[in-house]
Amino acid sequence: MSSPNATVAAPAGIAQILTEAPEAAAARLSGRLAAQAAATDQEGNFPTEEFQWLRAAGLLAAPLARSLGGADLMQPAHTLDLLRTLKHIGRGNLAVGRVYEGHANALMLLQLYGQPDQIGRWAADAREGHLFGxxxxxxxxxxxxxxxxxxxxxxxxxxxxxxxxxxxxxxxxxxxxxxxxxxxxxxxxxxxxxxxxxxxxxxxxxxxxxxxxxxxxxxxxxxxxxxxxxxxYYHQPGFSGGAIRFAAVQLGAAEAVFDETRRFLRALGRTDDPYQRMRLGELAVLIESGNLWLRGAAEHAARPATDAEATVAYANLMRTAIEDICLKVLPLAERCVGARGLLRPEPFERLHRDLTHYLRQPAPDAAVADAGRFVLQHSEPAHSLWNA
Incomplete structure (x- = not known):
C-alpha cells in the first residue's frame, strides 16, 4: 500500500467551455481515444492524457446545468445526448468511458442533493477540470x-x-x-x-x-x-435507473468490436465470403438493436408522467438487453477474425478483455427478475405497458 499521506495533485489549467455539442465532441475524440488505448492498457495505469483531451473539449463540465456552465446533459430531456456521448467515449476506450460515466454520475447526484452554495462550489471545480467519480x-x-x-x-x-x-x-x-x-x-x-x-x-x-x-x-x-x-444515495429511480448510462458505455465497446471486425476483414480481402457476410449481418442487427434500446431509454426518461418503479424496471430491461447484445457480439466477432485477429497488436484482445470485464455489473439476475416482477404486477397490454 502506498503511504497513507499520499495525495492527488489538483488538475493543471482550466477546463475549456464546450464549443460543440457533447455528442459531437465525444464522437470527434473517439478515434483519438482508440488510437491511444493500447498504450494505457497496463495494470496501475490511468488515461491521464485522454482526460486532458476531455477537459479541453469541455466534456468534464458538460453534465452540469447550463446555468452552471454545462450542457444540461443530466436533464431528462437530454438523456439521448448523454447516452450517445457515453457511447462514443466507450467506443474509443472503455476504461475512459467507465471513469467518465462515474464523473457524470457524481455531477448528477451533487446537483440533485446539494445545497446551492455546495453546487456552485463543486460546479466551479468541474469547470476548472477536477475529476469526480x-x-x-x-x-x-x-x-x-x-x-x-x-x-x-x-x-x-x-x-x-x-x-x-x-x-x-x-x-x-x-x-x-x-x-x-x-x-x-x-x-x-x-x-x-x-x-x-x-x-x-x-x-x-x-x-x-x-x-x-x-x-x-x-x-x-x-x-x-x-x-x-x-x-x-439509494433513492429511486436515480440509483437503479442509472444503469442505462453504463449500458451505453458497454454498447460503445460493442460498436468498436463491430468496426474492428469490418476493418480486419476488409484488410484481408474477405468481404466476399458468404459466411462472413452472414456474421456481419447478424452483428449489424445486434448493434442497431442496442441503439434502439438507447433511444427507448431516452424516450422513457423524458416522459414526465413516468413513475420511479417503471423507470427502474425499464432501466433493468435495457441493461439486460445491452448485456445480451454484447455477449452475442463477442463470439460472432471471434469467428470472423479467427485466431489471427486475436493476436496483439490487433485491438480485439484488449477490447474483448475490457468488455467482458465491464459487463460484470452487480446483480444481473436480480435486475431482470425485478423487471419481471413489475410486468407481472401490471395488467396493461404489451403495447402500452411502458406508456401508462
Missing amino acids: VWNTEAQDGVQLEPLENGRYRLLGSKTFGSGAGHLTRPLITGKLPDGGWQMFILPTDEQPTGLDTSFWRPLGMRATASFRVDLTNAEIGPEDLLGQPGD
Whole structure:
C-alpha cells in the first residue's frame, strides 16, 4: 500500500467551455481515444492524457446545468445526448468511458442533493477540470464517519473498486454514520490523505481504470462536504435507473468490436465470403438493436408522467438487453477474425478483455427478475405497458 499521506495533485489549467455539442465532441475524440488505448492498457495505469483531451473539449463540465456552465446533459430531456456521448467515449476506450460515466454520475447526484452554495462550489471545480467519480463499493473494512468535537468528521475504513484512485480529485463517497445512516460526501483528495492499495487491482480487463482499494483512514471532512441526507444515495429511480448510462458505455465497446471486425476483414480481402457476410449481418442487427434500446431509454426518461418503479424496471430491461447484445457480439466477432485477429497488436484482445470485464455489473439476475416482477404486477397490454 502506498503511504497513507499520499495525495492527488489538483488538475493543471482550466477546463475549456464546450464549443460543440457533447455528442459531437465525444464522437470527434473517439478515434483519438482508440488510437491511444493500447498504450494505457497496463495494470496501475490511468488515461491521464485522454482526460486532458476531455477537459479541453469541455466534456468534464458538460453534465452540469447550463446555468452552471454545462450542457444540461443530466436533464431528462437530454438523456439521448448523454447516452450517445457515453457511447462514443466507450467506443474509443472503455476504461475512459467507465471513469467518465462515474464523473457524470457524481455531477448528477451533487446537483440533485446539494445545497446551492455546495453546487456552485463543486460546479466551479468541474469547470476548472477536477475529476469526480463515485466510490460506493466496500468490503469488511467499510468507511465510517466518526464525529469530532468541532463538528467535523474523521474517516475510518476503505473503499474497493475505487475507479480513478490517485487521479480523481473530487470522488463522491458513501460512508456509515454512528446511527447507521448511509451518508454521501465529496472528498477533496488533493487536500486530504488517502492510501492506495494497488495490489487489489489485478483484473482481466479494464486495467487502465486504476480501480484500487482506497484507505480513507484519518482523512477529515466538514459539514460542507456532506451531500444530501442519509439514505439519499439509494433513492429511486436515480440509483437503479442509472444503469442505462453504463449500458451505453458497454454498447460503445460493442460498436468498436463491430468496426474492428469490418476493418480486419476488409484488410484481408474477405468481404466476399458468404459466411462472413452472414456474421456481419447478424452483428449489424445486434448493434442497431442496442441503439434502439438507447433511444427507448431516452424516450422513457423524458416522459414526465413516468413513475420511479417503471423507470427502474425499464432501466433493468435495457441493461439486460445491452448485456445480451454484447455477449452475442463477442463470439460472432471471434469467428470472423479467427485466431489471427486475436493476436496483439490487433485491438480485439484488449477490447474483448475490457468488455467482458465491464459487463460484470452487480446483480444481473436480480435486475431482470425485478423487471419481471413489475410486468407481472401490471395488467396493461404489451403495447402500452411502458406508456401508462
